[in-house]
Every structure is written in structure tokens, then in C-alpha cells.
Amino acid sequence: MSTDTLHPAQQPWREKGGQIVMVGTQCEGCGKRFFPSVAFCDQCDGDAFKTMDIGSHGKLYSYSEIHVAPKAFETPYVVGYVDFGDDVRVFGQIAHQAAELELDITVRPVLGTIRKNPDGTSVTGYRFCKEG
């Protein structure tokens, strides 16, 4: 079975020293960080951004187990929001069952299958995994 990776323009991460680092943007006008990227800054209306690393670990802000989903997703699975610093909140799948999680634990992005294409191939993306 072959594996697809999201197109580079849609790939908001990079590998650095064996770790996955989330990549977002920073407003050049006021310094606010965004993930995913935006066209206009909601703080200063600026439209100039530079790419920047958001981080390689964050804190689990909230999570929920999904039992009903489109066919492309294997249920049940867990989604959640992860805080990177105090200004960036990232949505994504969590690579654990809800019973294994607690709020505020440290998680890090890893690459894994997030869904299947209709032809059965896998789509790789970031998921969050408990640290340690």
C-alpha cells in the first residue's frame, strides 16, 4: 500500500533533529503568531507575514473522542486543541484514546495516518502524542 503525504504547501510542519516542529506564520507588523496561516492579521490588519516555527511540544488544552465520522476516518479517534506558548492553539488528532489523556499534559507532534483516501491509500499528517 502506498502512502500519500500532504502537498508541501499544505504541510505545516518540518523535521528538525528527529522531531516534528509545527510551522506557522508571524505578523511582521505586530509580531502575533498564527497557525494555520492567515491572509490578514486580526490584531493590526497587517498582511505581511514570515514563516516561523511554532514549536515541537505543547500543552493539551482540550480533547474529545469521535465515534461517528466520514468513512475516511477510522473510529473511534481523538481530536484536541494543543497550546503552543500562550498565543497559538492548534487543532489536530491525538494518537491516544481519551481514557489515556488528561488536560494540560505535554504532547508533541508526530507523523501518522490521519485518514484514508477512497482508493485505500493513507494520508499522513501530524498527530499529537504524549511525551515520555
Ligand SMILES: [Zn+2]
Ligand atoms: Zn499584526
